[in-house]
Amino acid sequence: MAFMIGNEVFSCFAFYSVLLVIKMYILAIITGQVRLRKKAFANPEDALRHGGLQYHREDPDVERCRRAHINDMENILPFFFLGTVYSMTGPSLTVARLHFLVFFMGRVLHSIAYLLALRAPTRSLAYIIAQIACFSMALQVLVTVAAYA
Template structure:
């Protein structure tokens, strides 16, 4: 495996972007926890009791925003992890692969910043759409290659 990674620049590019995306998801999870603590809005009664009482087992708009950002990450990043890995095995040009991986990564970072920062519309929607374009491209290339080999 190490020889393949060293000889092929596409897989390391995917590994870098994928790992950064997973770290970004962890950061959103930590932010969610911090917002819960700051706003005293806990999902579980035992957490509310530990932090002030049962009245703090409640929802909060800012916590819900963090949760939606995290859910959106799961809905988009998990498919990217699959598509990107399969795409690596198609033998794409390193430049094309980097553009796909970096485009998705940057779109997701901007999407998260726009979501959590409550930036004006349509920044978040544009970032979402731009991040999805590389996924659509990779999916179509995978389908084409799979159909070609049938």
């Protein structure tokens, strides 16, 4: 544990990881708020509490928010693993910070583009940029550990 806390790269990774978790919480809150505003509840008991079973339904705006949140989980969770392992390989702090910042900014832009239904290719470019950072970290991990295999 002391190695991780004293490791500047890991501390940088932890900083961006916490920001990503906060961003995921914000998306969850937005989804809940849109559900309430649109009266579109996934569970019958929630619909009953907010006006009746007719509100146990899907809504395109709620689904858009939900898909953005799911996409975050599909992409940020692997980043947590890759970033942790990458941090242990002894990369340059500057290069590591760039990886983490690019991924973070890509995911923020992706969420904004998703929620605002921005025209192509904004969302796709944001996704690709974030994935390039992850792919680069993965390659560097493989190269580093292959030397010891």
